[in-house]
Amino acid sequence: MSKVTETVEELVTPILDELKLELVDIEYVKEGKDWFLRIFIDKETGVDIEECGLVSEQLSVKLDEVDPIPYNYFLEVSSPGAERPLKNEKDFTKAIGKNVFIKTYEPIDGEKTFEGILTQFDGQIVTVEIKIKTRKKTVEIPYEKVANARLAVVFS
DSSP: OOHHHHHHHHHHHHHHHHTTOEEEEEEEEEETTEEEEEEEEEOTTOOOHHHHHHHHHHHHHHHHHHOOOSSOEEEEEEOOOTTOBOOSHHHHHHTTTSEEEEEEEEEETTEEEEEEEEEEEOSSEEEEEEEETTEEEEEEEEGGGEEEEEEOOOOO
């Protein structure tokens, strides 16, 4: 994690705690010539535009006080959306029973991408039930081999 994202996490956490919101992710990236600081927030029932605006306003004040970013940047506060990233063990535990998309650092059973229902997570192994045509297959993925993961929208 970069120094900027660490500082921003320290600044935004008390704001989110007070509003009973959860920090999903922080991105500090350069796109073209512009820098973007993106804060993704959520709660069980989802976040609305007013909550994003409130966090943005309060965080802007804190960022102006501490001034951790030497460049001009755009601050964006939003929901992670339907395909929310799974960043930590808590996210995986909450995603049990949901459809997920997982990429691994190295092949498992000859594959590096998996999409299916997350059926179990014990802190070490992510168990996903995938469909191959008409049959179902269970894949066990070591947690440390997960490069990235997110919820996946299923279109029926």
